[in-house]
Amino acid sequence: MKPLVRVTATDVPVLTEALRVALAGGPAVWPVPAALGFETGGEGPPHPAEIAEGIALVVETSGSTDAPKRVMLSADALIASADATADRLDGPGRWLLALPGHYIAGAQVLVRSIIAGTTPVLLGDGPFTAEAFAAASARLDAAAPRYTSLVPVQLARVVERAQRDAFVAAALTGYDAVLVGGQALAPELAARAEELGARIVRTYGSSETAGGCVYDGRALDGVGVRTVDGLVELSGPVLADGYLGDAERTAAVFTSDARGTRWYRTGDLGELTADGVLRISGRADDVIISGGVKVALGEVERAVRTRPGFGEAVVVAVAHPEWGERPAVVSPATDAATSATLDDLASATDAAGLPQAARPVRLVIVDGLPLLASGKPDRRAIAAALAAPAN
16 A cells, blocks of 8 residues: 555646656546645545555546446556557657646646656646647647647637637647547537647546547547447546546446456447447437437437537437437537528438437526536536526
């Protein structure tokens, strides 16, 4: 056993040094957000004083459930992920840190920098803005490959500004790769970014896989992908050891096959194409039964997002007197979304080959979507708002 120490994620130099020590076999690190008050003497979340020798990092994530999961990652898993990323991209490079260090994507930017022997450029204090992104990007050394990791909502802000600001556009297109993950990237947003000249890499993975381990649908070297009854499972040296203090949950999602290969059950629905490309269709817990027909809300959302103005739309289930449940679309206000009709959305789901039960029965336009701290849409809050009786 060895010590497990908490470090405030906003103190990036301290967190980076703690990770460096952890990767070398020293005390494991648990990054915590500043909002917990740890840096001002608050107690923060309870945690054991010690952890297994091989663990280097603990990342807390809510995942698709309300109960927090504290994912234990070994130094070997973190290093394997960083090495595989460098191999897939243009080799080791210089990174811009645009995500919090208590999320796996942010922590991995630090790990990759440590392994590459470089210092990441920091975005600075305050909320993420396209202007801050551009200013920080200008401080990256052009002599080495330049990388960053964003979530779709961040990319959307940068793309929107870049379409009318040459400085922001130059910053975006100056990257050798912009990794985008955390949630599905809307086709409309990806197209707008690529039209500007941005080199976008769609990543798929989670804290349980030390971050993204499938890039543009293809697994990184050493990572295995399979589907079992339509559910995606992943294997390889990037897998977490399990969940801190939760042996039951660990056993439920980390399993070994007859050959001794360890697999992680992601809970995502997907398929592998004939040429080995992974396509995710949604979460298994987002499948509804509508009039006896299974409907994956993720597939409906993907279809709806192909419509102009619906690039950030979210699809949730609403009660229906005849069908039991049907999809509903909630979208931030845009000119195209405001003028759209349910027939327009039905055309999108029909064109995607989805059943009639997948046609949305409700369209709600909002000024802004409620977001989680990670920047992802708060789907529970959205669904609850639609289910609440009108005042």
